[in-house]
Amino acid sequence: MKPMMKSKPDQDCLHGGVYSVNPGLVQLDFSSNVNPLGISKHLLRDLYSELNSLCTTYPDPLCRELKNSILDYLGIGLDPSWLLIGNGATELIHIFARTFIRRNVVISAPTFCEYELSARRAGATVKFVPLKNWKPDTEKILKESTNGCDAVFLCNPNNPTGILSTVSMRQIIENISSDTQIFIDECFIELVDEGDKKNTMIEMVSDYKNLVILRSMTKSFCLAGIRLGYCVCNPKLINRMLENKISWNVNGVAQKLGTMVLKDPSYLEKSKRLIQRERNFMMNELGKTTKFSPMLSDVNFFLIDVSNQSSVEVRNYLLSKRGILVRDCSTFTGMGLRHIRVAVKKHIENTTLIDAFKSMGP
Amino acid sequence: MKPMMKSKPDQDCLHGGVYSVNPGLVQLDFSSNVNPLGISKHLLRDLYSELNSLCTTYPDPLCRELKNSILDYLGIGLDPSWLLIGNGATELIHIFARTFIRRNVVISAPTFCEYELSARRAGATVKFVPLKNWKPDTEKILKESTNGCDAVFLCNPNNPTGILSTVSMRQIIENISSDTQIFIDECFIELVDEGDKKNTMIEMVSDYKNLVILRSMTKSFCLAGIRLGYCVCNPKLINRMLENKISWNVNGVAQKLGTMVLKDPSYLEKSKRLIQRERNFMMNELGKTTKFSPMLSDVNFFLIDVSNQSSVEVRNYLLSKRGILVRDCSTFTGMGLRHIRVAVKKHIENTTLIDAFKSMGP
Numbered sequence: 111m112k113p114m115m116k117s118k119p120d121q122d123c124l125h126g127g128v129y130s131v132n133p134g135l136v137q138l139d140f141s142s143n144v145n146p147l148g149i150s151k152h153l154l155r156d157l158y159s160e161l162n163s164l165c166t167t168y169p170d171p172l173c174r175e176l177k178n179s180i181l182d183y184l185g186i187g188l189d190p191s192w193l194l195i196g197n198g199a200t201e202l203i204h205i206f207a208r209t210f211i212r213r214n215v216v217i218s219a220p221t222f223c224e225y226e227l228s229a230r231r232a233g234a235t236v237k238f239v240p241l242k243n244w245k246p247d248t249e250k251i252l253k254e255s256t257n258g259c260d261a262v263f264l265c266n267p268n269n270p271t272g273i274l275s276t277v278s279m280r281q282i283i284e285n286i287s288s289d290t291q292i293f294i295d296e297c298f299i300e301l302v303d304e305g306d307k308k309n310t311m312i313e314m315v316s317d318y319k320n321l322v323i324l325r326s327m328t329k330s331f332c333l334a335g336i337r338l339g340y341c342v343c344n345p346k347l348i349n350r351m352l353e354n355k356i357s358w359n360v361n362g363v364a365q366k367l368g369t370m371v372l373k374d375p376s377y378l379e380k381s382k383r384l385i386q387r388e389r390n391f392m393m394n395e396l397g398k399t400t401k402f403s404p405m406l407s408d409v410n411f412f413l414i415d416v417s418n419q420s421s422v423e424v425r426n427y428l429l430s431k432r433g434i435l436v437r438d439c440s441t442f443t444g445m446g447l448r449h450i451r452v453a454v455k456k457h458i459e460n461t462t463l464i465d466a467f468k469s470m471g472p
Numbered sequence: 473m474k475p476m477m478k479s480k481p482d483q484d485c486l487h488g489g490v491y492s493v494n495p496g497l498v499q500l501d502f503s504s505n506v507n508p509l510g511i512s513k514h515l516l517r518d519l520y521s522e523l524n525s526l527c528t529t530y531p532d533p534l535c536r537e538l539k540n541s542i543l544d545y546l547g548i549g550l551d552p553s554w555l556l557i558g559n560g561a562t563e564l565i566h567i568f569a570r571t572f573i574r575r576n577v578v579i580s581a582p583t584f585c586e587y588e589l590s591a592r593r594a595g596a597t598v599k600f601v602p603l604k605n606w607k608p609d610t611e612k613i614l615k616e617s618t619n620g621c622d623a624v625f626l627c628n629p630n631n632p633t634g635i636l637s638t639v640s641m642r643q644i645i646e647n648i649s650s651d652t653q654i655f656i657d658e659c660f661i662e663l664v665d666e667g668d669k670k671n672t673m674i675e676m677v678s679d680y681k682n683l684v685i686l687r688s689m690t691k692s693f694c695l696a697g698i699r700l701g702y703c704v705c706n707p708k709l710i711n712r713m714l715e716n717k718i719s720w721n722v723n724g725v726a727q728k729l730g731t732m733v734l735k736d737p738s739y740l741e742k743s744k745r746l747i748q749r750e751r752n753f754m755m756n757e758l759g760k761t762t763k764f765s766p767m768l769s770d771v772n773f774f775l776i777d778v779s780n781q782s783s784v785e786v787r788n789y790l791l792s793k794r795g796i797l798v799r800d801c802s803t804f805t806g807m808g809l810r811h812i813r814v815a816v817k818k819h820i821e822n823t824t825l826i827d828a829f830k831s832m833g834p
Contacts, residue, residue, distance in 0.1 A: 123719070125533075125719060127530045128529070128530070129530070129532045129533060129534070133532075139529070142529070142530055144528065144529075148524070148528055149524060149527055149528055151524075154520070154523050154524060154527070157523070158516070158520045158523070161516050161519070161520070162510070162511060162513075162516060163697070164697045164698075165511055165516070165694075165695055165696075165697045165698050165729065166506065166510055166511055166694045166695065166696060166697055167490070167501070167504070167506075167696055167697050168489040168490070168491070168504055168696045168697065169696075169697055169699070170491045170495075171487075171491060172491070197559055197718075197721065197723070198718075198720055200718050200719055200720060201718050201721075204718050224719070231715070231716070332527075332528045333527055333528065334527075334528060334529055334530045334531075335525070335526045335527045335528055335529050335530065335531055335723060335724030335725065336526075336527050336723045336724065336725060337531070337720055337721075337723040353593070354593070356559075356560075356562050356563050356566050357485070357487060357562055357586070358560055358562060358699055359559065359563075361559070361697060361698050361699045361723060361725075361726060362697030362698065363697065363698060363723075363725050364723060367527065
């Protein structure tokens with residue numbers, strides 16, 4: 111990683127997923143980081159019984175039922191005025207930026223590209239603080255986030271590394287100017303091995319009026335298709351963000367499905383066990399190869415160092431020869447051609463991926 | 473209507489629908505203007521068979537399949553670069569405003585409140601041009617839309633009047649400065665008696681680079697719950713609006729359902745016959761009362777003049793005594809307490825509404 115970090119030349123925010131390539135080529139998508147457990151059939155049957163009214167009548171613009179389910183699930187004693195529901199977490203990143211960002215922002219990078227895109231769209235200058243040994247450089251982030259810094263964007267665990275940095279998060283919250291908004295994306299925190307309770311900063315919203323926590327039901331509950339995320343922060347911030355929200359931003363099917371998945375308390379526990387077991391299996395198998403070195407991760411995806419191969423070539427090879435899509439990380443600001451990212455999926459799929467890597471040489 | 477038209481004092485954009493009141497009170501919602509024909513059961517069954525993958529995998533950020541279906545349906549020889557799909561028509565109104573509006577706009581009013589809201593959020597001054605005999609005042613609109621006017625908002629047929637003004641639309645398009653964007657909301661045009669072909673301005677997008685046509689699948693195909701709309705305009709405008717669109721703004725269920733409904737060519741014909749027959753029935757019956765005078769309309773809703781009663785009181789009475797929700801029009805900029813708006817629904821529902829009106833006196 112270079113000390114002076116620049117955006118990718120085209121300033122695009124490129125994502126993985128089957129639509130990042132010719133979708134017809136993809137038989138197995140390891141580039142999307144969603145919970146491998148999927149949705150239960152009985153839940154889809156229940157949804158079907160309400161599908162007619164969910165599709166034909168206007169959804170609640172305030173998502174009241176869903177907000178109550180989320181508050182019950184979080185169990186941290188907040189009321190609905192502390193919540194904002196989005197058409198995916200991405201919508202909330204952009205609403206946040208349009209509301210609070212004018213001058214400049216600090217982004218700990220590499221990370222999810224939507225923070226940068228949203229800040230640039232709001233007209234801000236972006237200062238990147240490179241990760242230090244793959245962790246946020248807390249000291250530098252605090253130093254850079256002075257003099258007109260509207261917001262700091264952080265992601266815990268980070269994407270694409272999958273690494274938790276809980277101590278850094280706390281230090282930044284406690285030491286940053288109260289004029290700077292702290293946006294912490296916790297979209298993967300419910301899937302870390304030890305659970306979110308020890309790592310989330312969500313309860314600190316009561317004490318820090320400049321703290322916004324982002325969660326994604328897309329990732330945690332495998333609802334990528336329906337787009338569902340939420341922000342938790344002080345009602346004063348929520349009220350300002352509401353001025354940039356459209357009516358009916360979350361459709362009826364998404365609101366209902368979000369409410370339904372939260373009713374199964376064992377789902378996330380099962381998911382975490384599956385992820386931990388399968389990630390260990392994948393890392394262990396990859397450790398037997400010489401060309402692919404898995405990097406430690408706390409969550410349902412991890413980086414693989416492809417050494418002197420090119421991440422683009424590895425991605426293209428796996429796609430064209432095996433129909434497997436992995437995430438080429440060269441499109442992340444601050445990353446070169448040395449890493450790909452893979453999701454942890456179900457055992458049979460992971461085995462197929464490992465076989466494909468092994469076929470590329472000892 | 474006063475000559476100097478002001479926004480409602482709270483500058484809120486208030487909508488009808490069951491969530492505008494206590495939803496538990498509403499047994500019949502006549503305040504939402506969606507196609508009364510609903511969705512067919514076999515279509516929902518087909519959707520169910522794909523529901524798992526639609527919910528769990530990322531949707532196409534470019535909505536390619538849906539765009540192709542819309543282009544086939546429109547049949548006007550455009551390619552996908554002329555289309556932008558939105559999370560409901562409302563999202564597109566706001567994307568349009570964020571992209572093109574800075575200084576001031578002209579709105580023919582009363583009309584749908586989201587135009588005003590989107591323009592104010594973009595920091596613009598709003599000049600209202602009052603309807604003249606319930607039709608757009610073409611001359612005044614052209615006169616006002618000079619000197620830094622970024623956009624004119626029009627709605628054909630208009631909401632809440634339900635009246636077509638096709639000649640005005642054409643005159644405004646042909647005579648306005650090419651520096652001013654013309655935004656024509658045609659969200660109800662597919663439901664007018666004589667069909668959209670004679671009335672739509674959609675083919676003029678080829679000749680007028682400043683013309684944006686908005687369509688809503690919410691209204692025409694009874695998909696209010698899933699949020700789906702689209703804009704048709706010159707690709708140069710689309711490309712600028714794309715800079716304000718988020719990734720994955722249209723969820724997977726919405727994209728698929730939108731594609732499916734367009735495959736039934738008889739749906740809109742059946743809908744229009746139902747609407748015309750039922751609107752005539754409702755108007756005829758209301759004509760027999762002395763307290764409620766229906767106003768002519770071209771589409772699936774119409775205004776009722778409540779004369780010296782108050783629209784708020786009529787709304788509240790019907791809701792509390794009959795569980796029927798109608799739209800009190802006093803929340804539209806430029807309207808007083810003299811009108812309510814009702815949707816045309818199925819015969820049994822319309823009969824219930826008529827009975828309720830008749831119960832209020834001869």
